[in-house]
Amino acid sequence: MKIVVAVKRVPITGGKMVLTDDEQAIQTRHLGFTISPHEECGVEEAVRIVEAQGGEVVVLTLGPAEAEEQLRESMALGADRAIHLVSDEEWDAQATAGALVEAIRSEEPLDLLVFGNESADAGNYQVGIRVAYGLGLPVVTGLKGLAVADGRARCEQEVPGGRDVYDVPLPAVVTVKEGLNLPRYPSVPAKLRANRKAVDARAVERPAPTLEKLRLVVPEGQGKQAEILGNGPDAAPAVVDMMQKLGVV
Amino acid sequence: MNVLVLVEDDGDLSLQAVALAQTLGTTTAVRFDGTYAPAAWARDLAGRGWDALVGPGSDRGNEVLAHVAAQLDLPFAANVIEVRGDEVTRQRWGGTLLEEARVHAERKVFTSAPFAFAPAAELPHVESVTPELGDAVRVAEHLAPDTGGKVSLADAKVVVSGGRGVASSEGFAIIEELAALLEGAVGCSRVVTSAGWRPHTDQVGQTGTKVSPDLYIACGISGATQHIAGCKGAKKLLAINADPEATIFAHADYAVIGDLHEIVPAISAELRKARRT
Numbered sequence: 001m002k003i004v005v006a007v008k009r010v011p012i013t014g015g016k017m018v019l020t021d022d023e024q025a026i027q028t029r030h031l032g033f034t035i036s037p038h039e040e041c042g043v044e045e046a047v048r049i050v051e052a053q054g055g056e057v058v059v060l061t062l063g064p065a066e067a068e069e070q071l072r073e074s075m076a077l078g079a080d081r082a083i084h085l086v087s088d089e090e091w092d093a094q095a096t097a098g099a100l101v102e103a104i105r106s107e108e109p110l111d112l113l114v115f116g117n118e119s120a121d122a123g124n125y126q127v128g129i130r131v132a133y134g135l136g137l138p139v140v141t142g143l144k145g146l147a148v149a150d151g152r153a154r155c156e157q158e159v160p161g162g163r164d165v166y167d168v169p170l171p172a173v174v175t176v177k178e179g180l181n182l183p184r185y186p187s188v189p190a191k192l193r194a195n196r197k198a199v200d201a202r203a204v205e206r207p208a209p210t211l212e213k214l215r216l217v218v219p220e221g222q223g224k225q226a227e228i229l230g231n232g233p234d235a236a237p238a239v240v241d242m243m244q245k246l247g248v249v
Numbered sequence: 250m251n252v253l254v255l256v257e258d259d260g261d262l263s264l265q266a267v268a269l270a271q272t273l274g275t276t277t278a279v280r281f282d283g284t285y286a287p288a289a290w291a292r293d294l295a296g297r298g299w300d301a302l303v304g305p306g307s308d309r310g311n312e313v314l315a316h317v318a319a320q321l322d323l324p325f326a327a328n329v330i331e332v333r334g335d336e337v338t339r340q341r342w343g344g345t346l347l348e349e350a351r352v353h354a355e356r357k358v359f360t361s362a363p364f365a366f367a368p369a370a371e372l373p374h375v376e377s378v379t380p381e382l383g384d385a386v387r388v389a390e391h392l393a394p395d396t397g398g399k400v401s402l403a404d405a406k407v408v409v410s411g412g413r414g415v416a417s418s419e420g421f422a423i424i425e426e427l428a429a430l431l432e433g434a435v436g437c438s439r440v441v442t443s444a445g446w447r448p449h450t451d452q453v454g455q456t457g458t459k460v461s462p463d464l465y466i467a468c469g470i471s472g473a474t475q476h477i478a479g480c481k482g483a484k485k486l487l488a489i490n491a492d493p494e495a496t497i498f499a500h501a502d503y504a505v506i507g508d509l510h511e512i513v514p515a516i517s518a519e520l521r522k523a524r525r526t
Binding site: 026093097122139140142164166168213229235 | 285287288308311312315316318319320322323324325326327328336338340341342343344345346347348349350351352353354386387388389390391392393394403406407431433439442443445449450452455456457463464471472473474475485487488496498499500501502503504505506507508511512514515516518519520523
């Protein structure tokens with residue numbers, strides 16, 4: 001079983017969005033970074049499948065030199081090696097998919113390709129689907145359940161009123177959501193092992209964007225004036241009064 | 250401009266997509282019947298003449314339009330809140346940040362961000378289509394959940410949510426008690442599910458469930474953007490937090506400052522008292 005998982009480096013944003021002066025990015029000087037949450041579950045799922053069935057997990061990212069940190073995190077979770085398409089610029093979804101397709105072709109034949117349903121930051125909801133078309137593979141999105149056996153993937157998607165189940169032949173592309181599993185905390189030996197695993201870094205040139213970011217804007221509506229109903233348990237009557245006025249009791 | 254809008258039903262998300270479509274030009278609507286098969290639905294849409302294709306900002310709306318864009322090699326702007334000629338404003342970070350972008354294509358593909366547009370008063374004439382599925386990937390089976398008769402998080406009129414301040418899995422007993430008294434649902438923040446105190450199905454947030462209750466009660470939740478992205482649809486928000494500087498108060502309509510472990514049981518007791526009289 002050979003599985004490729006695509007991940008993205010994103011900032012841990014905390015409570016407030018602050019932009020850089022040129023309005024092109026979030027001010028990240030005081031922020032940490034992480035693997036976009038859906039994709040962290042993607043890495044965990046791929047590692048669990050390979051732990052049970054044997055094989056190899058390759059983690060892939062397109063991002064700045066610093067994104068090696070997220071590749072190492074992925075390898076600490078159990079991925080075997082990494083491919084890093086290095087670029088400091090922000091790529092739109094169409095260009096990202098194009099670069100990933102080319103990188104993944106160098107890894108064929110493979111059994112399963114795993115993406116996040118959407119990245120935490122850009123939220124374009126399309127890279128995994130575009131890559132599936134680029135490689136001519138079937139795709140199922142938004143998985144909350146996955147079982148791989150006998151050359152097929154049984155995929156469960158959460159929908160209003162339950163779960164939809166898909167059954168697709170491998171090789172296939174799946175996009176996953178947080179909640180698919182609870183990713184492990186990597187052990188110290190796993191982190192040390194990750195530092196010795198191979199990262200294949202390749203410089204890539206960004207093509208002209210088709211969805212061109214002009215500027216970022218922090219939406220209005222932060223900074224409401226809350227009505228203070230009280231301090232401590234003495235506030236309880238005022239809270240119930242408010243609930244009665246809203247008609248929820 | 251000829252605008253085609255994909256509708257799923259007569260619900261709000263579809264009516265919001267219709268509202269966006271109608272601001273762009275002459276709108277016709279299409280709905281697909283039968284088994285969900287995104288690639289096949291997209292093939293049908295891709296084969297129709299339109300200058301702009303609009304869909305609802307639902308999982309399926311975003312999925313089907315991403316398929317259309319991939320099939321036609323067009324850009325796709327998901328979760329748009331405004332269109333100005335070739336420029337759009339769209340949501341990033343679950344709506345806690347916006348992006349202004351230029352679309353470099355003659356034909357436009359957009360989904361409308363949930364709750365960014367007032368729903369159209371009614372659906373326009375809708376063409377119902379049963380598409381050829383061919384060998385497209387499709388839903389093979391539907392599993393109905395065992396909810397145990399409880400109201401779902403997405404549909405609840407009241408949601409009582411706990412965060413890091415609840416401090417343990419056992420700490421949620423008082424949250425559950427209050428939610429039960431209000432016939433509401435229990436929610437939580439991402440910290441709580443990462444710690445394993447509650448299942449991910451309870452998580453409200455950008456990567457969890459997005460809720461829109463009449464009242465959202467945030468207990469011991471700091472107010473990270475990850476969480477706000479999931480609860481900003483609430484009509485009213487009550488924040489209970491020991492830290493008067495917590496970010497959550499900037500998103501709250503009502504505030505109680507203090508220890509949730511004392512305040513939440515006091516509210517439950519007061520509710521019981523109010524019921525008896």
